[in-house]
Amino acid sequence: MPRSTPSGPSGPSALAAAMLPLLALLPLLASLALANPAPRHPGEPADLLERGPYGATALGFEAIGDMGISAQMMFLSQSGKVYVLDKTENNPVTVSGKYGTHPAWAVEYDPDANSYRTMDVYSNTFCAGGAVLGNGTWVVFGGNQPVTTNGVATTGAGAYDDMDGGTAIRMLNPCSDKSCSWIQGTTSYSTTGDTGGWLQMTGRRWYPMVEVLEDGSMIVIGGDQNGGYVNTAAQDNPTYEYFPPKGDGQAINLQFLSDTLPVNLYALTWLMPSGLLFMQANKQTILLNHTDQTTTNLPTMPIATRVYPASAATAMLPLIPDNDYKVTLLFCGGSATTQWGNDGSPGYNVTAVPADNSCVRISPEASNPQYTTDDYMFEGRSMGQFVYLPDGTMWMGGGVGMGTAGYGNDKYSVGQSYGQAPVYMPAVYNFSAPAGSRWNRTGLSASANERMYHSTNVLLPDSSILISGSNPNADFTSAQWRTRTDIERWYPWYYNNPRPNLTNAPSNLTYGGASFDLDLGSITDQGVVSTAKVVLIRGSFHTHVIGFGYRMIQLQSTYTIDMNTGNATLHVSQLPGNPGPTLFQPGPAMMFLVVEGVPSMGQWVMVGNGQLGTQTTQSNAALPSNQVKAIQNTTSSPSGSTGASGSSASGSTTKSAAGLSVPPVALPAAVLSLCTIVVGLVSAVLV
Numbered sequence: 082m083p084r085s086t087p088s089g090p091s092g093p094s095a096l097a098a099a100m101l102p103l104l105a106l107l108p109l110l111a112s113l114a115l116a117n118p119a120p121r122h123p124g125e126p127a128d129l130l131e132r133g134p135y136g137a138t139a140l141g142f143e144a145i146g147d148m149g150i151s152a153q154m155m156f157l158s159q160s161g162k163v164y165v166l167d168k169t170e171n172n173p174v175t176v177s178g179k180y181g182t183h184p185a186w187a188v189e190y191d192p193d194a195n196s197y198r199t200m201d202v203y204s205n206t207f208c209a210g211g212a213v214l215g216n217g218t219w220v221v222f223g224g225n226q227p228v229t230t231n232g233v234a235t236t237g238a239g240a241y242d243d244m245d246g247g248t249a250i251r252m253l254n255p256c257s258d259k260s261c262s263w264i265q266g267t268t269s270y271s272t273t274g275d276t277g278g279w280l281q282m283t284g285r286r287w288y289p290m291v292e293v294l295e296d297g298s299m300i301v302i303g304g305d306q307n308g309g310y311v312n313t314a315a316q317d318n319p320t321y322e323y324f325p326p327k328g329d330g331q332a333i334n335l336q337f338l339s340d341t342l343p344v345n346l347y348a349l350t351w352l353m354p355s356g357l358l359f360m361q362a363n364k365q366t367i368l369l370n371h372t373d374q375t376t377t378n379l380p381t382m383p384i385a386t387r388v389y390p391a392s393a394a395t396a397m398l399p400l401i402p403d404n405d406y407k408v409t410l411l412f413c414g415g416s417a418t419t420q421w422g423n424d425g426s427p428g429y430n431v432t433a434v435p436a437d438n439s440c441v442r443i444s445p446e447a448s449n450p451q452y453t454t455d456d457y458m459f460e461g462r463s464m465g466q467f468v469y470l471p472d473g474t475m476w477m478g479g480g481v482g483m484g485t486a487g488y489g490n491d492k493y494s495v496g497q498s499y500g501q502a503p504v505y506m507p508a509v510y511n512f513s514a515p516a517g518s519r520w521n522r523t524g525l526s527a528s529a530n531e532r533m534y535h536s537t538n539v540l541l542p543d544s545s546i547l548i549s550g551s552n553p554n555a556d557f558t559s560a561q562w563r564t565r566t567d568i569e570r571w572y573p574w575y576y577n578n579p580r581p582n583l584t585n586a587p588s589n590l591t592y593g594g595a596s597f598d599l600d601l602g603s604i605t606d607q608g609v610v611s612t613a614k615v616v617l618i619r620g621s622f623h624t625h626v627i628g629f630g631y632r633m634i635q636l637q638s639t640y641t642i643d644m645n646t647g648n649a650t651l652h653v654s655q656l657p658g659n660p661g662p663t664l665f666q667p668g669p670a671m672m673f674l675v676v677e678g679v680p681s682m683g684q685w686v687m688v689g690n691g692q693l694g695t696q697t698t699q700s701n702a703a704l705p706s707n708q709v710k711a712i713q714n715t716t717s718s719p720s721g722s723t724g725a726s727g728s729s730a731s732g733s734t735t736k737s738a739a740g741l742s743v744p745p746v747a748l749p750a751a752v753l754s755l756c757t758i759v760v761g762l763v764s765a766v767l768v
């Protein structure tokens with residue numbers, strides 16, 4: 082795609098004179114254009130020569146290896162390592178630990194080395210919740226009773242040496258040297274007190290929701306006692322509690338969880354800028370004030386059920402300055418079935434029910450919040466999972482076209498799956514595209530592998546997506562749908578493009594305060610520089626197509642282009658001081674510099690002060706206006722804009738192509754403009 086066309090003032094005679102030295106530069110300019118091809122834009126077809134580190138084509142999947150266990154839960158940590166948890170089952174890899182040598186259900190996976198090490202987790206993590214605290218410690222809550230062979234529940238350590246995970250809490254401080262292990266058992270949370278035994282919650286929670294609060298602590302919500310297809314009153318745990326514990330440490334009743342039986346597991350929950358919690362389960366929606374336990378009813382979820390086991394793809398849309406960080410939630414797919422069975426099974430042929438294809442949005446704290454329909458998906462999908470891409474689009478992959486989440490040995494199960502007709506094709510959703518054009522799969526190809534219930538997808542720092550896991554079974558099996566321990570990666574369209582360099586990035590970000598500068602390098606094309614942005618994706622725990630603690634924000638920024646030095650600088654705000662940490666909770670986040678939709682490699686930063694507790698907020702320092710410093714040192718031309726990201730007004734029309742290495746002071750501005758013409762022509766021919 083050609084770069085912007087300059088509007089040089091040169092007349093014919095000046096043009097002829099200036100062209101002579103430029104002709105000598107043509108080979109150099111051509112080589113520059115070859116070295117830095119203009120990036121494609123989302124949806125453009127892949128160049129078949131562009132391949133990922135293992136040989137796959139951009140926009141495609143690649144099978145890259147195996148991680149020994151099935152990735153029911155997975156997160157990329159700030160150490161660069163991916164931590165994976167499965168349920169207790171007869172996995173082919175083992176670990177030696179506190180209770181002997183047994184099949185492993187936890188691994189640390191190194192995406193750079195494409196290798197893993199097994200880790201010892203004492204209790205059954207089937208099906209837990211988790212997130213990362215504001216201090217960077219990851220915590221996993223709940224699970225199920227010990228099981229022995231064929232997934233049969235037992236009361237003591239079964240054949241696999243697993244303990245009861247119903248009330249268990251496990252913590253991990255990630256490491257890059259293979260030295261870390263899960264903190265569990267009798268280890269106390271702090272040095273000032275001991276839990277008196279196991280790190281544990283107030284009650285059993287299978288399928289608990291976890292959300293991170295503005296002080297970096299967590300709220301752990303709901304769940305049931307012993308598992309099942311859906312919840313029942315007999316085994317419901319309709320309460321929430323905090324971690325670390327607050328107040329008297331006791332669980333607090335939440336009527337909403339009783340009202341939404343039987344479809345209230347992993348109740349969909351997001352912290353809102355006001356500090357209230359948006360909650361959605363069954364068809365009901367509320368805002369919860371968790372401190373005084375009052376609730377406000379919001380509209381009923383239309384069209385379909387979104388919460389597990391309907392399991393829609395859900396996400397908070399990326400938070401952007403252009404709409405004053407308005408919070409909007411998106412729900413896509415799920416199931417419109419009206420019957421739910423019980424904790425034993427669906428009780429009907431659930432696999433014959435087509436998955437829903439609708440998408441709806443709601444902005445919970447807008448005036449008069451309503452669900453509105455969004456662009457529908459290409460097909461019905463239960464258990465599709467959204468993954469934020471740094472360019473602001475959202476990838477969706479996995480799931481099924483028929484049935485729901487859940488599994489069991491019923492006459493209508495397909496193997497042991499309550500879903501069938503896997504969806505092999507991903508799609509990309511662009512929230513900022515005009516209605517009617519938000520879904521795109523141009524140039525994408527299908528995976529060869531089904532990724533069903535208990536599969537997970539995680540963004541890596543290079544913007545590829547790590548994919549593993551699939552349908553669970555009572556125990557590890559190779560029968561359909563088999564227990565999958567293999568790994569795939571998916572590569573975005575820009576995977577092999579030259580990437581922006583994220584240099585001199587801060588390691589900590591605050592809520593408000595002084596801005597910081599990022600060096601954009603030798604780019605002077607205002608059309609390119611004006612696309613530069615900085616985004617953060619918060620560290621998040623992925624399971625059951627939910628990203629716990631998952632949100633993405635674009636920081637406000639402006640730019641200065643200095644034609645004298647040939648460099649550009651991006652001025653970047655800290656996180657918004659108002660509303661502060663309720664908008665983007667403290668804790669580790671991956672930072673990307675994105676130019677023309679192409680991200681840098683992600684770098685981890687700590688948002689907030691790195692500790693649990695009230696975070697300091699202050700007003701954000703004003704950013705300089707967008708500015709192009711003209712070629713002569715005597716003039717500087719502010720744009721007159723007041724710091725809005727993406728403003729393109731300028732007092733100068735002088736532009737230069739990115740990467741041009743001709744010393745700018747050696748040539749007059751008109752000649753630089755002509756250089757841009759030539760580069761533009763060469764690029765137009767070559768691209």
Ligand SMILES: [Cu+2]
Pocket residue numbers: 208535625
């Ligand atoms: Cu599960």
